Amino acid sequence: MARPTPEARTAYPYHHPTPTRWADNDVYGHVNNVIYYAYFDTAVNAYLAARGALDVQGGAVIGLVVETGCAFFAPATFPETLGVGVRVAHLGRSSVRYELAVFREGEDAACAQGHFVHVYVDRETRRPTELPAAFRAALEDLRVG
Structure with a gap:
């Protein structure tokens, strides 16, 4: 498997x-x-909370992480303010692949980048459920490819 290369800030909406x-x-x-x-x-x-898609305390749908990974290219330290870029690479019926990258201030290339796959489930039953319209709308704005 080939090692990923750092992506540019502009690759994340x-x-x-x-x-x-x-x-x-x-x-x-x-x-x-x-x-x-x-x-x-x-x-x-x-992002999801700001878009009104996520209600952590009372929402009927919650996201469970089923896969994650990260590649590291350069160190970050304290004190710094980093920028975390977010994009959606796959948007399914109940799952989302988020791709993320961490950028140091003033740098265009990611110092780390990774992914999360979330499966959205019913809060009570913990069974996969279709993404609500507000989620889907918010995620469409981050969709690439």
């Missing part, structure tokens, strides 16, 4: 500003790899 925290750094002096997944999750959910 939405960017969420994400300040690093002191606790994000590890003993090697850079943001720890697991923290990037929190950045990804925050960017996706902030």
Whole structure:
């Protein structure tokens, strides 16, 4: 499998500003790899909430992560404000493949990029359910390819 190459900022239609925290750094002096997944999750959910598609407390539909991955190209550190780019590569009946990238301020190439696959399920039954219209509309604006 070929190693991915860093993509450009312009490849992502939405960017969420994400300040690093002191606790994000590890003993090697850079943001720890697991923290990037929190950045990804925050960017996706902030976008959906801002678009009125996500009701974390009472919505009938919730997203479950079924697959994730990340490639790292350059370190980020505290203190920085990163930009997390978000796009939708696949939009199914109940699933979405989000592709994400982290950009350091003033840099065009991603320092990390990855993906999440979410399956949206009924909050009560935990069975896959069709994406509500508000979700689909918000995600269409991020769809690429």
